[in-house]
Amino acid sequence: MQITVDDIQKFGINDFLGKDFECKCGKIHSVKLDNLIIEEGAIEKLPMVLKNFGYKNVFLVADNNTYDAAGREVEKILISAGFFIEKLIYERAYELVPDEVAIGEFLVSYNKKMEVILTVGSGVLNDISKYMSFMLDIPSIVVATAPSMDGYASSISALMLKDTKISVQSTPPKAIIGDIDILRKAPMDMILAGFGDMLGKYSALRDWKLANIVIGEYYCDVVKNMIELSVNRCAAEVNLLAKRDGDAVGHLMEGLMIVGIAMSFVGNSRPASGAEHHMSHFWELSFLMEGRKAIPHGIKVGIATFIINNIANKFIEMDIDFENIGDDLKILDRDKWKNEINRVYKKAAPEILSLNDGNIDDMVEDRKSRQIVIRDNWEDIVHVIREFPDADKIQMLLKRAGIPIRPQDVGIDREMVQDAILYAKELRQKYTILQLLGDMGLLKYFAYMDGLY
Structure with a gap:
């Protein structure tokens, strides 16, 4: 379908998903994101989202902060719904850096029997998981813990490789869950x-x-x-x-x-x-x-x-x-x-x-x-x-x-x-x-x- 500037005025956010748009700029615009839920209590819909995609074995990725903020509750919900969970919780005293060490830790912890990466976090965690989704050819879903950055749905990851911040190709998540009850409790500096x-x-x-x-x-x-x-x-x-x-x-x-x-x-x-x-x-x-x-x-x-x-x-x-x-x-x-x-x-x-x-x-x-x-x-x-x-x-x-x-x-x-x-x-x-x-x-x-x- 065609898309114009006038259409943008009328679209809701989910109107951008699941379609190819012909644009006057000459490009066909599309996004690989299939599902986006931003509402109160959104994590309760996570089992339904995973079942709709046919996923049963879930590789949960978080850090010590995001696991406390939402990861533990997400894990509880999914185990109660019958999902098999393996997890990687990055333990850091300071900020997690998306470098060779973090990528290596992901690879060592990852089980190739897993069907989907489920990231609970925001910027750095999302960048790592999207990149690994691309490299391992495995889909990902993210539960956002803070409205802190714009890269959740993008096809780019910002990594720190060889001591330099670079942008690399990655695979956007198939679904993003933004539970407002979680997002509004994020540290104020992240908001x-x-x-x-x-x-x-x-x-x-x-x-x-x-x-x-x-x-x-x-x-x-x-x-x-x-x-x-x-x-x-x-x-x-x-x-x-x-x-x-x-x-x-x-x-x-x-x-x-x-x-x-x-x-x-x-x-x-x-x-x-x-x-x-x-x-x-x-x-x-x-x-x-x-x-x-x-x-x-x-x-x-x-x-x-x-x-x-x-x-x-x-x-x-x-x-x-x-x-x-x-x-x-x-x-x-x-x-x-x-x-x-x-x-x-x-x-x-x-x-x-x-x-x-x-x-x-x-x-x-x-x-x-x-x-x-x-x-x-x-x-x-x-x-x-x-x-x-x-x-x-x-x-x-x-x-x-x-x-x-x-x-x-x-x-x-x-x-x-x-x-x-x-x-x-x-x-x-x-x-x-x-x-x-x-x-x-x-x-x-x-x-x-x-x-x-």
């Missing part, structure tokens, strides 16, 4: 992380359109509207989240699910992740290398969204001399750049250098070509940046949610912010406003600007 992650979509969508303008990257208005409508609804209910209001928490969870569905429609994380996520990943990697406790992903995304939007707003107010821009960019000092990558990425530097390996002359010529495109499409670029909420609006929403606005409030110092603005873009081969500023020779100007955050 706020989900809201911060949603706010980041304003930045990500803007970057996607900028990439469409500057480098001709694929873009879809239907997917853009799916996400934007969800973010707007969550923003309108921000005051209710702090009260753990069931409807607001449910709508936040639905919004995060729609973002995941949108990523599946596109086949990658492009519409949901831009410069704000690159900065968040950079800080996460920095904390990990320093042995510091992680900050919830969405909290970092919210802070980065404010910084990036502030940069974007100031950028379009600049008086840019397109005729003379780029004189200092005609020669790239590759050795100096490598030294900086080694400084900021430390033991992860080899992977980053490999990811960004290229011919210097080609890089210079590509940059010159993009500068011309930016000049010729300047009015469209300004329009795109002004289309989305400005930094003041993001700041107001963060304050209402109770999310820190200043990076120093969560232990991110000025140098770490400066390095993120300058070098976080190297984490992904993805064109964002940071790459655009790099093309214009303005990254250092904004990295060292006073009063930016």
Whole structure:
């Protein structure tokens, strides 16, 4: 069936499931998710969901926190209903890291007689299970324990391999159970992380359109509207989240699910992740290398969204001399750049250098070509940046949610912010406003600007 922007206004979340949509963007949009239940008492329907799929032998995956939050109750319900359960409970004193150790622990614990992976958890657990679902060719189902991130329904997993955060192909779960009674009891910082992650979509969508303008990257208005409508609804209910209001928490969870569905429609994380996520990943990697406790992903995304939007707003107010821009960019000092990558990425530097390996002359010529495109499409670029909420609006929403606005409030110092603005873009081969500023020779100007955050 065909799908248009007008259809998005009328669809409920389950209208996106189980269909192939012909879109004017030229793609056939679909998602492998078959069942989505977001309601109070949803885990009571889990036995029915498993029976409908024909599963009897269940490999339950949780960590020590999510097992206490919901895993034990899920296990009790399933055993009472006659299911055979084997389980892996990750025991960690701090945050579970989706690295080679966690993957190895999964493989050692896994019994190939199991018919389905049942994940009880949120971000990291979901990423591990979706990846293992893909690698082992076994379906998965997830019981969400927090409305904390947008990756539940996506076909991408974020893993920490060779000390570098990378996105890898994975298999989305066949069903997602979001029990509002469980979700609303999640730690408040995880609820706020989900809201911060949603706010980041304003930045990500803007970057996607900028990439469409500057480098001709694929873009879809239907997917853009799916996400934007969800973010707007969550923003309108921000005051209710702090009260753990069931409807607001449910709508936040639905919004995060729609973002995941949108990523599946596109086949990658492009519409949901831009410069704000690159900065968040950079800080996460920095904390990990320093042995510091992680900050919830969405909290970092919210802070980065404010910084990036502030940069974007100031950028379009600049008086840019397109005729003379780029004189200092005609020669790239590759050795100096490598030294900086080694400084900021430390033991992860080899992977980053490999990811960004290229011919210097080609890089210079590509940059010159993009500068011309930016000049010729300047009015469209300004329009795109002004289309989305400005930094003041993001700041107001963060304050209402109770999310820190200043990076120093969560232990991110000025140098770490400066390095993120300058070098976080190297984490992904993805064109964002940071790459655009790099093309214009303005990254250092904004990295060292006073009063930016």
